Amino acid sequence: MRALLPTVLLALVWACALLPSGHRELQGSGTREHEVVLPPGGSTGLEGGEHSTLARLKLHVLGVAQDGGVPHLGCRRECCEAARQEGLRLGPACLAVVNHASRKSLLIEATPAMEEQLALLPDPGDPRRPVEGILLTHAHIGHYAGLIQLGREVASASSIPVHCTPRMAGFLRDNGPWSQLVKLGQIQLEDQAPGDARSLPGFKDLKITPIAVPHRDEFSDTVAWRIEGPARTVVFCPDIDRWEEDLLARLIEGADVCYLDATFYDGRELPGRDLSEIPHPPMVVTMDRLAKEALEQPGRFRFIHLNHTNPALRDPAIRAEVVGRGFAIAEVGESVLLD
């Protein structure tokens, strides 16, 4: 079983999290060889694998928290007061696919912590083109508000393709300040309806497919992303209200690694609320549904988008329980080899 990694250590490894030479394999937990690589200082005590220094196509985790991050504005509880005292910061859920041969990156979510998150990636050289594309899941602040940094006041970016649903694209096109990014050609909207697969030539023909999921859809609809590399497929579903019908089975089908909504652990974060009424499937519900698959393939299901109050961020007993059942809690700096 993996040793426990206190949350505070995540902050310490943050700055060097993506240095290729320091990666460690997650073989100790039974994850298939070379599938997920943890950041240096991470949980296994094993040394880096053979692929770690090669220029390859990899998916990197840049953020693991819910939209508000940690510490969370206005929270005076222990979860955030301790983080403030320790200088710990966890950014909202965010992934990147990096073609290490060309040093080009594709960002999955444009979070309010976009600057710190992009700083973890290789420098692409062109300040007006910090990434080659952005995939968005929906119009809640932790997932798209970082786009504003691409505007005149900051990066003044040049034609960055933004892949999102037609409804999300319409929201950005029709509402300021986002509309200005479109008008000035700083972003280029690439409407992609749910189920519509596209391939990206600059990323070894990486196939990206949005999958519709139920969520609180005030301004846009919501999708999960399926990201298919030449060798491995990753699914990213940070926000979902419930696992209706066969949605969970369809999402994970054929996926080697799945990053799944872990906003709440078991409802204790919202005292007095009926578990069945809480939007977001609690982690305990998802773990029950995937119990068999997780034991068969430990590390395949990785929790992300943890609310600041979620005890799985810091409670050693809960973290041990999650890992003991074959699941993992995503860590900033971990990576998945896609080719």
Ligand SMILES: [Zn+2]
């Ligand atoms: Zn969210």
Ligand SMILES: [Zn+2]
């Ligand atoms: Zn808090």
Ligand SMILES: [Zn+2]
């Ligand atoms: Zn949301």
